[in-house]
Amino acid sequence: MSKEREEAISFVLDGRPIWARKGDPVIRAAEEAGTYIPRFCYHPRMKAVGMCRMCLVEIKGPRGFTLQPACFVQVSPDMEVITDSVAVRKAQDGVLEYLLANHPLDCPVCDKGGECPLQDQTLAHGPGESRYVEEKRHFAKPIEISSIVLLDRERCIQCGRCTRFAGEVVGKGLIDFAGRGANIEVAPAPGGTFDNYFSGNIIQICPVGALTSKSYRFKARPWDLEQTESTCTSCAMGCRVVLQSSQNEMTRVLGIDSDAINHSWLCDKGRFAFEATSSEDRVLAPYLRKNDNLVEVGWFEALTQVAKTLTAALEKVGPATVAAIGGGSISNEDAFAWAKLLKGYLSVDSLDCQPEGGVDPSLLLGGKIATFDEVVNSKLTLLLGADVEEEMPVLYLRLREALLAQTTSAVEIIERRTSLSTLVSSSLLIEADEVLSQIESIDLSALAGVKVKDLSDEQVVVVVGQADLLRSSSWRSGLVAKVLQRYPNAKILPLLQGANTMGAVQMGMSPGLLPGGRVIGKVPEDFPWPNPPKSLGRNAADVLSAAAADDIEIIFLLGPNPLSGFPDKSLVRQALERSSMVVAIDSHFGEWTEYVDVVLPLSGYGEYFGSITNAESRVLPLGQSLVPAGVSQKGWEIAVALAESIGYDLGFESESDIWEEIQAISKIHRGFSPSLLSTEVEGVVVPRSVKVHIAGRRVLDPVATPGISSVKRQAAPLSEPVAIYDFNPDGELVDSNDSSDSLDELSDVMKERPTASIASRKEPDKLRLHLARKLYGYGVEVASSPTLSSLVSKPKLRLSSESARVSSVEDGDVVRIISGDLSSGEFQLEVSNDVVPGVLVAEFVEGYELDKFGSLNGGVLVKVVKA
């Protein structure tokens, strides 16, 4: 894109000379110059097809001015374009009359009414009256084309945005035009559906009310909706969204077109996660366990009780008896305040925001983090144990686009094939136990088809996945370390589990860490926290083991069910049962509620403003569109109140107080201030010394993104992006590069962590269990959003044909997994050579007793038997 931007050309638009990027379609160049050309089928993120004919303009050719579709014709030097003439108006008028011939005039009951491009453009350019008096065509309506999308075929104007989205963007043409002429309709295959992770996008891009959302249908009128820009928190991608609400209830979420992040797309999880905020299992008030029952109490009573028990335990045993798990799903402000209370005042170091193991903090803080733009433009992308579609769906769309356009070439190393396997240059199936010893001998660049001499380290990006939930973080770091030996300057993109895991780690929510990557034990004298930890704490898995062995008394669970993705549920159960007090700072009652002693109500998604930091270390704003439910509070407010009950003053009265302190003590956040988020729609990558490729800001299609942001930007003049980075007098970016001095010491601290032992496989019929991370596998969103919980499907098992033979099972058999005395439910087995022999791949979906086999330390050996 940067190359395109350099080549500016001039053309004549309605008599005035205009600068445009070479290769841009006329419709976009004109829009950037402030002239809006009406359109239906054109979408800036998809290939132009020129189907609807609405964008006809007059372009001068050898035979004078002729009508041509502005979306399909690229600007060329000195081209003359007329967008407003008698001929153009007549064409627009005719096209609209034609489109309206069969379009029902049910606008008053149509969901799209009020934000409908057909309605708006008919008013602006249409005939006003129809000459068509014949009967319009009729179809049964609406029909279900997926679990969440309804199709009203009468309203369809055949622009093909949805079918092109399916084929071009998602890569699965699950819907296509069927029939011909007046009987043409969008249809899935006979007996098929449009079920996929991205189906909700077609609701947003449909320029009429043909595709509607089951959950939003008839719920609100667009002009009644209040909009707030925010960031999606259902994964660590941080897609930019707009929250729309009516009467203090969120009605829908739309994707904003952000060049750096989501290109206007959202996955269905992100689009419908908001429903969890208004679900019935919200915690509306503090609860305290009295005589084995959770009883609603006031804030004062709950906090006093926690403070009392906490102070007593600290006095009696010391900080090692207190631990906190979670923090990857709360805001930066919340994370910092809790870190300050627990680490800075109570000396508690056992604080882990990645209970699932995740990615080692030394990689997150010490390594160079790649941005999504760098991933899709790198020369060599290594996908290590990553199933991108399940882990970060929108990144999958971007990677898919990049691999097809060959802007990057990728090598995948994993135990099972993924949806990217057919697109990458090379997909290596290697058993996870063996990959550590093998990876050094693999010629990665040759597999990617990249010549070694053309490849510098900086052009390598390692995508660190968590496709197998049973793999430990030390396995992951070991693997990455070996790759980094070969490419020392390679960048890393961790597919983190929590939306704000990166931010939480930066705020010090990991054992041995303090904010900004500082390590405990090496604190400068002027450090503002009075009582930082003296000894290294435990990570979440160790905390749970210790608690199960009565070694820990008080456990804080920070944020919406932080243990949701933790595969070893029996350990969690034991740990929570045995510890004397479990305090959940949670927005929802959930799977662990019966083990919790105190519940402090946390505001939900959309109920507070703040910021999160996504996997590429980009700080993004969270918007508030609702009044917090009940007496729930923001995470940092709860920390401040608890500190007060204990007798400390954290010194925070607002988010800006918190940011002042973060800026003062965190080198990562030096030069960052939350006020930047109001001007930078793409967020701000920290540390700010990192060079970031700044793409030219796109002017957005209001038909694509009805969010306020696009409305604000649609008529912006073509201009250079605002520089927020430091430039020297020569105009070069200044790389201050001073953010890592304390980060080097990190690795020493991390060495003290116990390494995982990997179970060895001696009996051939014993298989190693691979718990595959699924998009709808677990999490508060999935459990509490009605739309998403309806999408959860029964997990499938996969086994290679070789292993199936050894275990005497066949494709289609109903089997159980057995390990020692443990036995799972029944699952259908698929025999597939897309799996490494010796490994049983089971999709991890909560509620199917797969967690029985969960254990963070190494692989779990199991058998499969016919049920």
Place this chain on the structure above:
Amino acid sequence: MSRFKDEVLQEALELVKLYPEARSATIPLCHLAQSVDGYLAPDAIEHIAELTSTTPAEVHGTASFYDMIQLHPVGRYVVGVCTNIACMLQGGYELLEAVEETMGASVGETSEDSLFTVEEVECIALCDRAPCLHVNYRYFGPLDEEGVKRLKSDLIEGRLEDEVPSHGVISRIKRSAPELIPLEEIDELRLVEDEQRSSRMAQKGGGDA
């Protein structure tokens, strides 16, 4: 109802190989499926999608564009009666009525014995023998009520066995594609031709002057 099997599968794979892009084999494969089942069954759609690396929705979309690909089970004989202007003037509607009555099925339906499916079609370019109809795309006309009855008994009693195969079988001659000419050769050929053309043009231009 059925996926390709055995020889038909071999034939299908050969068809796919004929084209530089597997997708291009979609329509021939639809016909192949139809020659087996008489119509394009959902399972066949799925199999074609696998063979051409597309999706069932795309195959269905393509197939539904063409009237000659049936997406629902039809009788052994699909009878299409023309009611366009030439046939209409010669009694096309009367013929249609006769066909409906004789074959025992109204337009769009299949007779109870699953032998005949009746369709009303646009001009089939047999206006010189109006009113006309086609049976599995083999043309008959001009026909009256008697003719239709005779046609029916001929079909049922096998007198037209050679001429009118059951629905779906469109050709009994196996086609083969010529060897591929490498792209470079095509380019070279084109260069030579271009040169010849320009020299011709130059001579012609000289003559004019």
